């Protein structure tokens with residue numbers, strides 16, 4: 001039997017405060033109509049003053065552990081995907097580790113912006129498959145509102161805060177079939193596919209950092225170009241993940257995409273010939289929560305009963321870097 005990384009449970013957390021498009025239109029020159037038509041966003045959650053990424057991450061982690069029905073002591077690694085850590089260092093993951101009362105194992109942050117959760121799945125899967133870890137807590141958590149330029153209507157309307165987490169554990173997979181039908185039957189992560197293209201750094205970035213400006217900086221984006229790359233790269237990564245496993249779009253039960261723009265989601269569904277009903281959509285209520293968006297959407301669909309044991313789930317994301325990736329999971 002091969003080791004297969006299985007999802008034991010999931011959880012998520014959204015800050016209490018909801019900011020509607022109407023409220024934003026009192027702050028910058030925008031309208032509810034423009035935001036909804038161009039992005040599909042109606043509202044977003046924004047963290048309270050003093051509510052940090054680690055606070056959001058902690059709440060999502062507690063809910064995931066509860067859902068997985070295991071104590072924190074059984075976790076041997078905490079991976080936190082974030083672009084908005086509490087501090088430059090130490091890793092926010094170590095704060096979560098400490099608050100969970102863990103004294104063993106390891107904890108670290110990873111940074112792949114909106115693709116962070118997919119990158120985290122790939123890393124966790126590698127540690128588990130090689131036997132270096134048995135049970136991993138993977139969190140995507142962001143307080144993106146803290147790095148927005150609230151004078152820039154082209155970016156500040158797009159993002160929100162939140163956190164999502166999964167508990168991953170080594171389980172027994174199906175015998176390796178060397179690709180093709182058969183090896184995607186057992187529960188767990190089937191394959192994860194990662195890409196980046198650093199030559200597109202300047203399309204989506206933050207104009208500050210410890211080594212450059214010694215300030216935190218604000219999000220800058222060439223929206224139209226990012227949109228164009230998203231449509232191309234996401235279609236390609238979905239095809240890559242399906243092809244690697246001898247699968248067709250029709251085999252997917254649920255597509256859980258990174259939630260950046262409803263028009264990107266519609267485009268991906270159209271390209272795949274996938275009915276929009278098979279896509280988990282939260283962008284209308286959460287906006288773009290970067291590394292948190294996929295685990296937030298996943299948790300919603302698991303808890304409301306749409307995603308069921310045995311379903312084939314495809315997750316995909318693209319973000320600054322540009323980075324992009326996809327992961328196929330048998331739930």
Ligand code: UT7
Pocket residue numbers: 029030031034035038039114153154155157158222223224225226227230260261264288290318319320
């Ligand atoms: O998670 C990482 C991945 N990120 C993404 O995938 C984001 C990808 N990009 C997008 O989602 C879209 O490009 C945006 C939603 C950011 C922008 O939509 P767009 O249809 O590409 O609009 P645009 O940037 O071409 O701007 C069109 C017009 C401009 O006015 P002019 O120059 O035509 O007069 C903008 O100034 O819309 C204006 N505009 C706004 N108007 C009202 C830009 N932002 C706003 C706003 N309210 N908030």
